Amino acid sequence: MPTPGALLSTGSKHPQPRIEAIELSKIFRTDIGARPVLDRISFSVGPRDRLAILGRNGAGKSTLIQILSGCLKPTSGEVIRTMTMSWPLALGSQFEGMLTGYDNVRFISKLYNQNYDEIIDFVEDFTELGSHLNIQTxxxxxxxxxxxxxxxxxAIDFDCMLIDEVLMVGDARFQRKCHIELxxxxxNKTMIMAVHSAPFVTExxxxxxxxxNGRGRxxxxxxFATRIYATL
Structure with a gap:
């Protein structure tokens, strides 16, 4: 999980709150040579924007989400953040496994300077995990x-929510609960979401x-974007 410093890094180019990706490229080094995943990706989102990231498996959606969050460094390019950003919602495995659910909540509360009692009240009610919060994650x-x-x-009032695939967690009732909350x-929140569903994007x-192939528009x-996506 990225640190608050990574999430709150700012630039002076834009007076209005924004998340801006500038010429982002990512090349992974493998045993069989260099594997380029992203090639000079640029975009900008502001307050209340909802950006869908569309692409087939392996197109670089998750890599881009992780770079935006600060979990992964780009090979070149930069991300300018003048609004706070959540960690990628699909990265639940980033919790410290030796800590209980309660301990992880306490750690995150301190890390982001949040009131633990308020955070844990929301977490207990929303997750419906009950006694499992006493168990190591x-x-x-x-x-x-x-x-x-x-x-x-x-529970934390981020300006921008970062979502690696729209989460379908639990049964239909809990999925509806997630949908209402988000x-x-x-x-009014800005959102950047890696998705597959064309109806979701248009709505x-x-x-x-x-x-x-690493490039983006x-x-x-x-x-129109979903029609292009359907032909990929």
Whole structure:
């Protein structure tokens, strides 16, 4: 999980709160040579923008999300952040496994200078994990870790929510609960989301970044973007 310093880094180029990716490239070094994943990706989002990142498996969506969060460094380029950003909501495995759910909440509360009592009240109610919060998170299922990560992200008042795939956690009732918290109660938040669902993009997003072969283009016409995505 990135540190608050990574999430709060700022630049002086933009007086208005923004998240800006400037010429981001990422090359992974492997045993069989260099593997370029992202090639000079640039975009900018401001308050209340909802950017969908579209691309087939292996297109670089998760890599881009991790670079934006500060979890991963780009090979070149930079990210300018003049608003606070959550950690990627799909990265529940970033919890310290030897700590209990309660201990992880206490750690995150201190890390982000939040009131622990207020945070834990929300986490207990939202996750519905009950006594499992007393258990080390290394024993959690992936769904339980996502519930905890999702609740902690919502409990802290981030300006921008970063989502690596739209989360489908638990049963239909809990999924609806997540949807209400994220897309109805926090309708004023900026969001950057790696997604696959074209109907979701057209309903909830006003911008779409389509990735293919490491390159990307941003579209304001999200319906047109989903049609391009369907042909990839």
């Amino acid at each position: 290394r024993f959690y299922s992936s769904g339980m870790q996502m519930r905890l990560a999702f609740a902690l992200s919502l 897309f109805e109660k926090r309708a 909830f997003c006003n911008l779409a970044l389509v990735l293919k 941003v579209f304001e016409d999200v319906k």
